[in-house]
Amino acid sequence: MGAWYWWTIFGMALVTYIPRVFPLTFLEGKKLPPVISGVLSNIPFAVLGALIFPAILYVQQGNLLFGVIGAVVAFTLAIISTNVMVVVLGTIGVLAVYSLLF
Amino acid sequence: MNNNSFVKGLRAGISIAIGYFPVALTFGLLAKTTGLSIVEATAMSIFVFAGASQYMSLTLIANGVDPILIVLNTFVLNIRHFLMTAALNEKMHSEKRWVKGIYAFGITDESFSVLATQKEDKVRTSFAFGVALIGYSSWVLFTAIGHIIGANLPAFLQAAMSIALYAMFVGLLVPSMRGNRKVVLLALFAASINGFFYWTGLLSTGWAILVATLASSIVVEIIYARRSLGLPEGA
Numbered sequence: 001m002g003a004w005y006w007w008t009i010f011g012m013a014l015v016t017y018i019p020r021v022f023p024l025t026f027l028e029g030k031k032l033p034p035v036i037s038g039v040l041s042n043i044p045f046a047v048l049g050a051l052i053f054p055a056i057l058y059v060q061q062g063n064l065l066f067g068v069i070g071a072v073v074a075f076t077l078a079i080i081s082t083n084v085m086v087v088v089l090g091t092i093g094v095l096a097v098y099s100l101l102f
Numbered sequence: 103m104n105n106n107s108f109v110k111g112l113r114a115g116i117s118i119a120i121g122y123f124p125v126a127l128t129f130g131l132l133a134k135t136t137g138l139s140i141v142e143a144t145a146m147s148i149f150v151f152a153g154a155s156q157y158m159s160l161t162l163i164a165n166g167v168d169p170i171l172i173v174l175n176t177f178v179l180n181i182r183h184f185l186m187t188a189a190l191n192e193k194m195h196s197e198k199r200w201v202k203g204i205y206a207f208g209i210t211d212e213s214f215s216v217l218a219t220q221k222e223d224k225v226r227t228s229f230a231f232g233v234a235l236i237g238y239s240s241w242v243l244f245t246a247i248g249h250i251i252g253a254n255l256p257a258f259l260q261a262a263m264s265i266a267l268y269a270m271f272v273g274l275l276v277p278s279m280r281g282n283r284k285v286v287l288l289a290l291f292a293a294s295i296n297g298f299f300y301w302t303g304l305l306s307t308g309w310a311i312l313v314a315t316l317a318s319s320i321v322v323e324i325i326y327a328r329r330s331l332g333l334p335e336g337a
Contacts, residue, residue, distance in 0.1 A: 001137065001138060001139070005138075005169075006145075009142075009146050011169065011172075011176075012150045012155060012156075012172065012173055012176045014173075015177035015180060017206075018177075019180045019181060019182075019183035019184045020180075020187055020209045021202075021203050022187070023190075025199045026199075027188055027191065032185070032188065035323060035327060037185055038323045039320055040184065040185045040319075042322055043181060043182055043316075044182055045285045045292075046288045046291070046292040046315045046316075046318040046319045047154075047158075047178070047179055047311070048271050048275040049275070049289030049290060049292035049318065050311045050315050050318070051161065051268075051271050053293035054293075054300050055161065055307075056268040060261065060264065071272075073269075074265070074268065074269040074272040074273070075276065078275075078276035079276060082277040084124075085124045085273075086273075088124075088266050088269045091265050091269035092259075092262045092263055092265060092266055093262075095261070096262035
């Protein structure tokens with residue numbers, strides 16, 4: 001990684017801090033319009049959808065099956081268990097066995 | 103500063119610190135597989151301190167996305183904190199701006215939940231410092247430890263680890279989808295838009311995620327706003 005990485009960290013730090021500090025220090029007692037706050041509260045779920053698909057299918061270059069297995073296992077585990085670590089470790093476990101065998 | 107409520111804050115934050123342990127450890131591991139050095143990975147946890155953003159940045163870095171787009175996506179992902187800290191205003195003791203400015207750095211989804219659900223009418227500043235500090239320490243420490251562990255993993259395991267990030271996103275998303283149609287709609291709609299941009303090659307990864315996220319959040323909100331007004335769908 002080069003200098004750009006440190007600029008990226010700097011930029012990320014700034015845009016992470018601003019939403020944390022600004023309302024707390026300057027917006028005392030003001031309320032946002034409901035539509036705006038609705039859109040804001042939607043963002044975490046929408047971004048997860050976009051982050052997962054379709055990238056999950058392509059985690060191993062040239063091996064679509066690897067990604068498909070990973071996706072199926074992850075979703076299955078997430079339906080069975082609400083514990084994030086179970087989902088993460090379980091999916092890694094299945095794919096580790098797959099990588100060893102094939 | 104009130105020592106007693108600072109210690110109470112530390113205690114209330116223990117569950118957060120424990121919760122961060124695997125997430126920070128995994129972040130360190132993934133940062134290692136993405137090619138970040140231990141200093142680079144730990145520095146991100148020190149200066150940014152935002153799980154979802156840091157995970158996302160790894161995906162984007164791995165895909166060679168432009169730094170400006172990484173920062174822009176981080177901003178979009180963190181817009182929700184505007185909501186949280188705005189809500190927290192009502193709950194916190196009045197305090198000098200610069201003091202609030204310090205503990206504001208420690209406001210995450212998790213510390214917000216702890217602070218916002220305190221039974222007292224007004225939460226003490228020193229309590230907030232305690233909650234923020236213990237979570238932050240855990241986050242930074244276990245990022246570094248995760249990176250060290252990652253460097254010593256066999257190759258087949260490192261290959262399998264490449265799914266961890268996505269498995270975590272799935273593990274966060276699916277339980278919220280249960281019994282909540284709006285969340286299902288938000289995720290599916292954003293995923294479809296992102297898939298469209300991916301396969302048509304119309305937008306690069308960073309822009310595609312940004313546009314998909316905003317479009318889905320806005321459109322779904324409009325659909326639901328109309329519904330709650332009693333207008334027919336598609337009207």
